[in-house]
Amino acid sequence: MEMVNRPYAAAFEAYATQHPEVLCLSADLTSSCEIDGFRDRHPDQFLSLGMAEQNMLSFAGGLGLAGFRPFLHSFGVFLYRRPYDQLMASIAYPRRKVRLMGFLPGVTTPGGMTHQAIEDISVMRTIPNMTVLEAGDATEVESIVAEADTVDGPVYCRILRGAVPRLFTEPLKIGRMRVLSEGDDVLVVTAGITTEEAIRARGALARAGVSVRHLHLNTLKPFDAAQIVDHAASVRHGVITLENHLVAGGIGSMVAEALAEAGLPRRLIRLGLQDTYAHGGSRPYLMQHYGMDALSLVHAVERLTGQATDIDEAALGAVRIDAVHSLVKAEAL
Amino acid sequence: MRNEKTTEEVAHAIRARVFEHTIRNNGGYLSQACSAAEQLAFLYNEALNLGPSTMPMVPPPFSGVPSAGNPDYVTGAGYNGPFDAVHDRLFIAPAHYALVAYACLIEVGRMAPEGLEMFNKDGSSVEMIGAEHSPGMEVHNGTLGIGLSTAAGLAFGRKRLGHSGRVCVFMSDGEVQEGQTWEAVQAAAHHGIDNLWAIMDVNRQQCDGAMDDVMTVGDIATKFRDFGAVVAECDAHDLAAMRAASATPHPGRPLIVLAHSRPTQGMESLMSRFPRLHYVRFKSEEERARMNHDIAAELGVPPVTLEAH
Numbered sequence: 001m002e003m004v005n006r007p008y009a010a011a012f013e014a015y016a017t018q019h020p021e022v023l024c025l026s027a028d029l030t031s032s033c034e035i036d037g038f039r040d041r042h043p044d045q046f047l048s049l050g051m052a053e054q055n056m057l058s059f060a061g062g063l064g065l066a067g068f069r070p071f072l073h074s075f076g077v078f079l080y081r082r083p084y085d086q087l088m089a090s091i092a093y094p095r096r097k098v099r100l101m102g103f104l105p106g107v108t109t110p111g112g113m114t115h116q117a118i119e120d121i122s123v124m125r126t127i128p129n130m131t132v133l134e135a136g137d138a139t140e141v142e143s144i145v146a147e148a149d150t151v152d153g154p155v156y157c158r159i160l161r162g163a164v165p166r167l168f169t170e171p172l173k174i175g176r177m178r179v180l181s182e183g184d185d186v187l188v189v190t191a192g193i194t195t196e197e198a199i200r201a202r203g204a205l206a207r208a209g210v211s212v213r214h215l216h217l218n219t220l221k222p223f224d225a226a227q228i229v230d231h232a233a234s235v236r237h238g239v240i241t242l243e244n245h246l247v248a249g250g251i252g253s254m255v256a257e258a259l260a261e262a263g264l265p266r267r268l269i270r271l272g273l274q275d276t277y278a279h280g281g282s283r284p285y286l287m288q289h290y291g292m293d294a295l296s297l298v299h300a301v302e303r304l305t306g307q308a309t310d311i312d313e314a315a316l317g318a319v320r321i322d323a324v325h326s327l328v329k330a331e332a333l
Numbered sequence: 334m335r336n337e338k339t340t341e342e343v344a345h346a347i348r349a350r351v352f353e354h355t356i357r358n359n360g361g362y363l364s365q366a367c368s369a370a371e372q373l374a375f376l377y378n379e380a381l382n383l384g385p386s387t388m389p390m391v392p393p394p395f396s397g398v399p400s401a402g403n404p405d406y407v408t409g410a411g412y413n414g415p416f417d418a419v420h421d422r423l424f425i426a427p428a429h430y431a432l433v434a435y436a437c438l439i440e441v442g443r444m445a446p447e448g449l450e451m452f453n454k455d456g457s458s459v460e461m462i463g464a465e466h467s468p469g470m471e472v473h474n475g476t477l478g479i480g481l482s483t484a485a486g487l488a489f490g491r492k493r494l495g496h497s498g499r500v501c502v503f504m505s506d507g508e509v510q511e512g513q514t515w516e517a518v519q520a521a522a523h524h525g526i527d528n529l530w531a532i533m534d535v536n537r538q539q540c541d542g543a544m545d546d547v548m549t550v551g552d553i554a555t556k557f558r559d560f561g562a563v564v565a566e567c568d569a570h571d572l573a574a575m576r577a578a579s580a581t582p583h584p585g586r587p588l589i590v591l592a593h594s595r596p597t598q599g600m601e602s603l604m605s606r607f608p609r610l611h612y613v614r615f616k617s618e619e620e621r622a623r624m625n626h627d628i629a630a631e632l633g634v635p636p637v638t639l640e641a642h
Contacts, residue, residue, distance in 0.1 A: 048523075049520055050516075050519070052520065054478075055482045055485075055516035057482075058479045058486065059482050059520060061486060065471075065486070065487050065490070066490025066491055066494065067490065068493075085476050086479055090472070090483055093465070093473055094399055094465060095401075129399065
């Protein structure tokens with residue numbers, strides 16, 4: 001698998017330098033959000049706002065009022081937990097073209113509760129006027145920059161940093177989910193880093209005789225409920241959602257709402273954080289510990305089909321392990 | 334655009350109009366008219382460079398919130414004139430001063446008196462807590478502390494665009510209890526945003542009562558200076574002093590004018606309610622009638638004729 005180093009850094013610089021109305025805002029996490037090179041090479045387009053996110057969000061609303069399209073860079077949690085009021089009043093309500101670039105979604109950070117955005121999708125998708133995107137590979141990280149900037153209003157993006165695998169060749173297009181396999185036993189819906197886990201599981205499941213229909217979502221709002229329902233209707237046993245997020249309010253909830261509103265009776269298993277906080281640790285450890293990895297998906301498939309597959313960890317594709325303090329990350333956090 | 338009235342006349346008329354409205358509706362933000370009448374009159378009548386209103390004299394009804402399906406949405410900012418490079422922009426940060434701001438729009442000829450009859454009526458854009466779509470408003474400031482940050486962002490953007498027009502914020506002193514106010518000042522100072530200025534109604538009152546009882550804020554002039562602003566102070570009821578304070582040079586920094594006001598200026602009878610002044614609702618018909626008589630006499634206007642009921 002091709003690994004791409006810091007895809008956001010290059011993509012943002014290439015895009016922003018061609019669009020003078022784009023401003024690069026940072027809240028003291030400049031190298032952690034891979035915009036340190038941009039800051040150094042394009043200081044006139046870079047704005048440091050310090051550790052003061054409440055001001056940064058309202059300030060960005062003011063920049064939007066002046067006709068600029070600010071890209072806000074921070075860890076996802078810092079863009080909505082403390083400054084939620086400012087997000088609502090200064091950005092979402094007036095539909096400012098503010099691009100919220102949320103790094104370290106879910107358990108992709110060892111920073112523990114304060115750093116892990118585990119309810120960001122549920123918060124963001126309930127905000128009127130908000131668009132919510134999530135990148136799942138290097139190609140999506142690269143293409144999310146320009147795509148997010150087409151939105152006529154605010155947009156929140158879950159961004160992956162550091163060494164990111166390339167799973168796709170086609171760029172991210174808002175509203176276009178990816179159909180990664182078209183099986184008819186079980187529908188698996190993933191997004192972000194859980195797509196890679198589902199791809200690991202799929203090969204072993206196929207060898208065990210389970211036919212998986214796999215959808216990868218990159219647009220979480222607007223949510224294409226009709227397509228989800230169509231895919232769910234075409235599988236025999238039911239639906240599994242696997243998300244790097246709490247199962248409440250995220251993709252599991254969205255799929256449940258879609259099935260219920262359509263009156264489609266299908267069993268649904270929602271994998272992800274089950275009404276719990278996570279803690280600090282490596283990504284593979286956290287995904288395994290909280291039941292968000294490939295083997296957890298296999299077990300859920302067995303529950304849906306009622307048949308054991310005898311798949312164990314050894315039968316799955318290799319787990320990709322990044323050292324927490326690796327060269328591709330500027331720092332641990 | 335300059336009004337034909339003097340700023341003193343506008344300020345007096347704001348008090349009289351808010352008084353009349355409050356007596357008639359048995360409640361209103363009356364004390365804010367006492368403390369802020371000169372400040373708003375000064376901003377609209379002489380300090381700000383505002384073009385003529387682009388909006389109808391009688392405000393249109395509420396036409397929906399901003400959404401992708403509401404392309405015709407407009408804010409109330411057009412009452413302050415067109416958005417262009419040369420004119421100033423004004424945010425009313427404490428949105429509960431809306432009644433006073435609307436009265437000011439009427440007195441400077443930007444809104445018809447009938448507009449105030451729509452105040453706080455269902456389906457009206459003339460809302461009790463000023464919303465984006467309310468006359469004279471451009472952004473939501475109903476949660477205190479966000480106005481100065483938004484104005485700093487707008488001012489930074491306007492400077493980058495080469496606009497000569499400045500950005501002004503009318504603020505209330507209760508906002509200094511919010512951490513965001515200090516974040517905004519430090520950011521404006523750090524980035525040299527000097528096309529930004531604010532005038533703050535320092536009436537030392539807040540919803541629960543006197544600020545010193547609710548949350549002591551100390552010497553706010555020193556605090557603002559320490560965070561990087563240029564600070565000028567004046568008596569909020571002395572227009573000559575207000576002119577001098579607002580003319581203070583502030584290269585490379587935002588200017589904060591602290592206008593020290595009295596929450597019962599021009600209506601001393603309200604002192605009988607002190608410190609419950611944030612929203613005046615009369616406790617009895619007797620109090621209402623007494624206030625109607627006494628304040629009218631202080632203002633030199635006839636008492637409000639109340640309908641029999």
